[in-house]
Amino acid sequence: MPRPASHQNxxxxxxxxxxxxxxGRDTEGVVxxxxxxxxPSTRRHxxxxxxxxxxxGGVEWTVLPGAVREAGPP
Structure with missing residues (x-):
């Protein structure tokens, strides 16, 4: 499946x-x-x-793309 143009980089x-x-959280997550x-608090885009x-499942959080890395094998 092709990636959207905004995700090409x-x-x-x-x-x-x-x-x-x-x-930053020392934890793994699923995108x-x-x-x-x-x-909302800073109005920063x-x-x-x-x-x-x-x-x-659980509470969702948001990070910058460069702040995460591929998770290793379990």
């Missing part, structure tokens, strides 16, 4: 459904969505924000 491993590691986001959720 992202690594191939970073896509919806991918398991990633967020070193739920990648897209534009405006932080984030292009291609990565929305993560713990595997199996």
């Amino acid at each position: 992202l690594p191939e491993w970073l896509h919806e459904g991918a398991k990633v590691y967020d070193p 739920q969505f990648i897209g534009d986001f405006e932080e 984030i292009h291609n924000a990565v929305f993560l959720r713990p595997e199996g």
